[in-house]
Amino acid sequence: MRLYNTLTRTKEEFVPVTPGKVAFYICGPTVYNFIHIGNARSFLSFDVIRRYLEYSGYEVTYVQNITDVDDKIINRANEEGRTAAEVAAEYTQAFIDSMHALGVADPTIRPRATDEIDTMLGLITSLIASGHAYEVEGDVYFSVRSFPAYGKLSGRDIEQMQSGARVEVDQRKHDPLDFALWKAAKPGEPSWESPWSAGRPGWHIECSAMSGKYLGCPFDIHAGGDDLVFPHHENEIAQSEAASGVTFANYWLHGGMLTIDKAKMSKSEGNYLLLKDVLQIVRPQALRLLMLQTHYRSPFDYSRERLDEATAALERIESALRNLTWAVENYAVVPAAPNSIDDRNTSWTCDLLARIEATRRQFAESMDDDFNTAGAVAALFELVTAGNASIKDGIYGQSHQLAVIDAHDAIVELLGVLGVELEQGGGEDPLPEEAVALAAELAGYKGVLAAEALDSLLRLRQDARAQKNWALADAVRDGLAKLELAIEDTSSGPRLVRK
Ligand SMILES: [Zn+2]
Structure with a gap:
């Protein structure tokens, strides 16, 4: 099995850390809204990859986090006069429901950021102790220049990033590239006690903490949409590898973007679709089939x-x-x-x-x-x-x-x-009895076998047509149509197909 690794920019043979097992982490949603179909495509792609690994005999531990504390959640809560926890609970459930609707299998472990604060505090403490992070007025920042390999995933040069970052410089940071690990809470914001301030974790530290806790380092596969390569995944690598001194994840898989009618999806342009709305107009199996007809790394155009x-x-x-x-x-x-x-x-x-x-x-x-x-x-x-x-x-x-x-x-x-589960009919097929009854009525059939009954109906129709008795031929056709059967004329005579 070969897979394309964003880290090395090549297709590599897949060799798991532990033979027969795969430790797989995928970044989950920030639960402040219903997910759009771009997110859905990414989650679907990795669901199929996970399913295929399992089908190939691997035992897969699949971890997907829920980011249930974040500026976007707090903003929405303030707009709606609710607590951030209420907003997060609502959209966490909506996310799980929509994944079930799309046929995406539940992860092995679905940690929520707010349940894992202690793990994050431990990681931040060790980063400060080893000189990779520092505190300023209750906030804690990661020191990007303390991690020389920064930029290796996205292929960015730290000096170029530096010039781009100069535009808005937070004077309290030692370097404009540094990013927050811990944010002191403003009045009214949700907060947790920490050695630095009552506050909340930065987004990037969550994934480092949760993947490390549940999968250990190095783990096999880290996945997400390609909009997460920088800065999110770059920062995860920096935090985790600075803290542990070992490789964070061996294979980085990134899904391609989604366009709608060849245009970039954009909320402000109105070119934006929620998964739940798309599932109102299409069966989930068809949406899966459509998305899977494009390779997961390629751009996918929805129409x-x-x-x-x-x-x-x-x-x-x-x-x-x-x-x-x-x-x-x-x-x-x-x-x-x-x-x-x-x-x-x-x-x-x-x-x-x-x-x-x-x-x-x-x-x-x-x-x-x-x-x-x-x-x-x-x-x-x-x-x-x-x-x-x-x-x-x-x-x-x-x-x-x-x-x-x-x-x-x-x-x-x-x-x-591929996770395209078809409804298998289920229950009794009413066809045989009804076919026998129809054949008894029209063709005088006296047996009890559906196959014989249908044969007799086809013969009756042939005879009727030969005698130009169109009314009888049509009656046979219409009776079969009621059983959802259509007559197909083939080289070796007519046959029945299910409509
Ligand atoms: Zn993440």
Whole structure:
């Protein structure tokens, strides 16, 4: 398995710290609002990467924090006349609900910043003790120049940053590049006791504290959107490596940006979409399928047309699965004659078995190559097409039937790896009884088998058409339509497909 590491700017072979296990940290949301679809794409991408690691046999510890204390939360609370804790609680629950709606699996551990203040105080204390941080009037700052490797993740040169930072210089800081680890509270703000002041942690220190506490250092994968590379992740590295003296995280994965109709998402321009609103107009499985058709590091362009295309693609998969199930349950299996090779049987069976194997191989090869979900989805669609083709004219022989079942199961399994969980129908299929009743009514069928009943209806329609009895032919068609069946005329005669 190879993955692109932002830190080294190359694709590297993935070698976990502990064989068979993956320690994975992903930056979570700041809970002051509903999440937008750009965030959703990032969380979805890493959910799929986690799922694939698990599918590949790794035991994954997946940690995602909740930033539940922050200026944005405090501002919103002040605007709405509520406490910051109330705002954070509301949007934490909204975030969890929307992740469930999108089919994103819960992390192994979901620490909240406000529950982890002691860990952060410990880390800040040790950074001060080792000369990497200093206190000024109750605030604590990290001394960027005390960490010579600063800039290694984002590839930025510290001197260039220096000139950019001069514009607004906080005179109390030793250096304009230094950033806050602890902020003294202003009146009315939420605060926690500390050796320096009653205050709250800076954003960056949270992730260093929580990832170190739950995963240890070095851990395997640190992930987030590429807007977090600088300064957030750069600062996390500086804090953690300055404190521990060891590598913080071995692989840094960053997801690409999302545009809407080819324009940058911007709240002020009105070009902005919340996940919860998008999920009002599209099924989560279709949104997942759409987003996964673009590699996670590439920019992703959202549009209503693409959403509709993804819905159609999802329906194509579901229809194929219904067709395969239906064919297995309702087609009479025509046995191959003893000691003879039925070439329809052998060619369809072999083609389908070869396609299942190829799809599984292409799926794994794509995903092993930096989690190329686009390639994996393309391989799946080839199997969908092959599955449909293989039952076009019936099922010949038991091995053909088994191959059809295999194709169905492979599609469901691989979609599941991508977190595209399909509704499997569930409950009794009402078709057989109703088909028998329809055949009894129109064709005088006297048996009890759905497959025979449907055959008799198809024959009746053929006969009716041959006799130009269009009313009867239409009655058969309409009766089948009520059972959600459509007649498809093929080279070897008509067959039924589930609508
Ligand atoms: Zn973070």
